[in-house]
Amino acid sequence: MHTEAERGEWPRTAAILGAGTMGLGVAECFAAAGITVRLADATPELAREAREKLVLRARGHAEAGLLPEEAAGRAEGVEAAGGTEEAVAGVDLVFEAVPESVGLKEEVLGVCSAAASPEAVIVSNTSSLPMDDLARFVEGQGRFCGMHWFNPPEWTPGVEVIPAATTDTGTVERLVGFLRTIGKRPAVVGSGPGFVANRIQNALFLEAVRCVEEGLASPEEVDEVVRSCFGFRLPFFGPFAISDMAGLDVYASVLGVLRDGLGERFEPPRMLLDLVEEGRTGTKTGAGFLNYTDEEQARLLIERDRRYAALLELLDRLPPVGAGRGEE
Ligand SMILES: NC(=O)c1ccc[n+]([C@@H]2O[C@H](COP(=O)([O-])OP(=O)(O)OC[C@H]3O[C@@H](n4cnc5c(N)ncnc54)[C@H](O)[C@@H]3O)[C@@H](O)[C@H]2O)c1
Incomplete structure (x- = not known):
């Protein structure tokens, strides 16, 4: 504060x-x-x-x-x-x-x-x-x-x-x-239902509940996956920076598989497909959802890794608290 x-x-x-x-x-x-x-x-x-x-x-x-x-x-x-x-x-x-x-x-x-x-x-x-x-x-x-x-x-x-x-x-x-x-x-942000944060947070929550309902994982395992896999990146990067680093062509392909298996809620959005068609596939081409100067492109990965290493240290010092983790 x-x-x-x-x-x-x-x-x-x-x-x-x-x-x-x-x-x-x-x-x-x-x-x-x-x-x-x-x-x-x-x-x-x-x-x-x-x-x-x-x-x-x-x-x-x-x-x-x-x-x-x-x-x-x-x-x-x-x-x-x-x-x-x-x-x-x-x-x-x-x-x-x-x-x-x-x-x-x-x-x-x-x-x-x-x-x-x-x-x-x-x-x-x-x-x-x-x-x-x-x-x-x-x-x-x-x-x-x-x-x-x-x-x-x-x-x-x-x-x-x-x-x-x-x-x-x-x-x-x-x-x-x-x-x-x-x-x-x-x-x-604009005044659509749930504004931005609650809309995205609830989309994540819905899929988390569905994973448990379908028997893919327990609530504890889903929490671990969210927190320790892609959630690990979120203090430093949002979904656009993350998808740019992974490659938008990769995202479009994965979304196609999810759409075929899970239905139209995973339909790859037009905006994403247009970027891929234009060759704007993310940091590897210098542009995706975001634009990167040559200098930013050169520094991005080492600066990312510096932050992830610091976050790992923090997690070692202050492990998660909550159910089954010995919260005091
Ligand atoms: N709890 C959250 O995580 C959260 C997060 C973001 C936004 N919000 C929003 O913030 C608002 C408040 O949520 P909250 O969780 O603090 O609710 P809360 O129930 O904890 O607190 C609401 C307070 O308002 C008081 N109150 C009731 N009638 C009143 C009146 N006529 N005049 C003055 N005070 C009155 C209640 O006695 C209570 O103390 C809601 O609009 C909620 O959607 C909540």
């Missing part, structure tokens, strides 16, 4: 509406970065309890050596508000993280946008609700945007920024700039 010294000027103050799994983690992250935070939950009592949990959580992170004492201590300054209106009064940024129900989001976004300053930016952490539907509940739609964090929010760097059709460009730029100053890695 980044601390105040590394942070920009905006926002100085933020309201978190819904202090549950996500809201509390984001509150800790904001507070650690020196932002003045107010929490609201369904009742004032729940907001007070959430504040206590937040203080304990930040202290736990400090005790584990994961957060400097001073940054963790800022959680003590987080205020529990009596309700939505009190929480948003005068703040620069409103972060909505109430449960994933359209009715609840409508109520909370309506109340908070009426009560907040007209300059306040309002974001929703929705995982799946279409941003244009939510924008309709907000007064001053240009300042409303999706900002989808991932659990645990204090540590996961990626955040999807999802503009609605009515979101001002300035709002998007401001949010992206802010997220970078607190050490996050924002990506601006």
